[in-house]
Amino acid sequence: GVNEMKIYRIAVIPGDGIGKEVVPAAIEVLDKIAQLDGSFQFEWTTFPWGCDYYLETGKMMPDNGIELLRGYDQIFLGAVGMPDLVPDHISLWGLLIKIRREMKQSINVRPAKLLQGLPSPLRNPHNFDFVVVRENSEGEYSESGGRMHSGQDEIAIQNAIFTRKGTERAMRYAFEMAKTRRQHVTSATKSNGLTYSMPFWDDVFAEVAKDYKTIGHTTNHIDALAAFLVMKPENFDVIVASNLFGDILTDLGGAIMGSIGIAPAANLNIERDYPSMFEPVHGSAPDIAGKGIANPLGQIWTGKMMLDFLGYQELGTKVLNAMEATLAQGIKTGDLGGTATMREVTDAILEQLS
């Protein structure tokens, strides 16, 4: 019936460093939104996995971690990594990338948008608003490769592997998204230098584009595209990129917004057969962890993306509006040139929502 309360069971992995601070802050915001709406609520279950867990147990998550997570609707993650204590290849491949792969979160979506009240490092930023659709399951991040010989003779090989299925899936997702936005997709390539993977990427893009006659499409080499994001970010709508290129472009997106601390991300299982994972672009920032000064906006905006994915786009927009209103009041953390604590920023957003 219409008065039934919908429950979303969310697995929460605060992870390391500031993840442990910003995740609870974002949960407060999401709970507030649910309460205001009244038709649904979240049920949060926290898993204390990450580098501390590794230092105690020798594992980033228990052996049945993936199985446990599969029982939830979505995953809300903070940040993973304590490079001084645990090598990145252990912490990331044992938790973050493992979840992305095992849950078939093959699409990573990362928006970048000039926010009111947030000073971009660009001199004269026009009103940019683009989304990077990053292939999230293969490409340059393969586990294929090796090292051979030692000393002066050593060589290392890394194989980038692109499948038609993975490539096409990301591209179709990008074109579908463009339909709901400004009707344009830009493909990040480097077919002039990488002469097998990227010509393939270009061929698939050209073919997929044929199925979307009303959507404009452009191809740019990754080097030029990186430069364009600095020089004219307002020219882009949806950008589709390989795993590595998407990784680079989205950090750039964070930079031109004014801080990596603000950039959100969603690792999507678009078939919805396993949970998706919502995780901001920023890392665990061990240097400022535990001080109450971390910027919660990246995690809160990531929460907005979870609302969108659950079908509550209007509520998602409310969250983003509350963030912008808070920024416009000058209530912001140190990374954005402000003096507010994480608590103060969070409270201001909660108040905007009321």
Added chain:
Amino acid sequence: GVNEMKIYRIAVIPGDGIGKEVVPAAIEVLDKIAQLDGSFQFEWTTFPWGCDYYLETGKMMPDNGIELLRGYDQIFLGAVGMPDLVPDHISLWGLLIKIRREMKQSINVRPAKLLQGLPSPLRNPHNFDFVVVRENSEGEYSESGGRMHSGQDEIAIQNAIFTRKGTERAMRYAFEMAKTRRQHVTSATKSNGLTYSMPFWDDVFAEVAKDYKTIGHTTNHIDALAAFLVMKPENFDVIVASNLFGDILTDLGGAIMGSIGIAPAANLNIERDYPSMFEPVHGSAPDIAGKGIANPLGQIWTGKMMLDFLGYQELGTKVLNAMEATLAQGIKTGDLGGTATMREVTDAILEQLS
């Protein structure tokens, strides 16, 4: 004797598009410098290779092209590529990349510097001045890989291959350069995502760093590093990067300087057993070719790098100063927000030099 005139025999490849315009402009500047100095002169031999040549002959250069070029002291190149007429993989791999490889130009050096009079797109640019040392012979730009199956089953593989020799050579060059600059080297890595090539890269970097105890060193992931170049480019001195990462970072360097049209580059054979090639970062820009409005500064600055490599650092500095003085007078082309023609910019620089 001291009054002997030194002659440098330079092979000139204007190439395509605006290359045909900016190369003659830069040659005027270099001739002027030589004339003012009086101890040496250039002997220029022009080779009309490029896409037009390809459309006539089916080749980007004649079969004995490499052999011919080996007879010269250095190579001065404009730009290669006319993607609407000749596919990039033909034009670039048949000329530009072919020369880089056959001449063992294993190091690509690309400076980025805030120039007086040049408006950076950054709001508040501090006085940044960094150099990217790009590995130029291997890594991601291997000719190794392939495509298999077709249609929905197609896969593409691109192998990145790093040797100890190539990796170490670039890193040692970077550390040696840092000795003459601000004593710091940053390594661009992505060992958290690319788990064979980049951990190898990191290992070699750590080892090489041990031989340079007085030089500071830092490692950044490429995604964060790209963002840092936008947020705090003044933090960098020498950056050492793989072929692909160097490619991306140097276009970003051009972007934050204010235009890709200004960024210079040198493809160096540091053993000096074959000619090096001096070639700006920008491409052939077919859309503005033939109009006399191309920005000659990238090519002229590239000429300065050739002067440096020939041992005339003081003269090189004179060229850069003349460029800055011209910019400070507001004499600049459209890409830099000015209204001057290429001719006017070139004349102003020539006048500054007198």
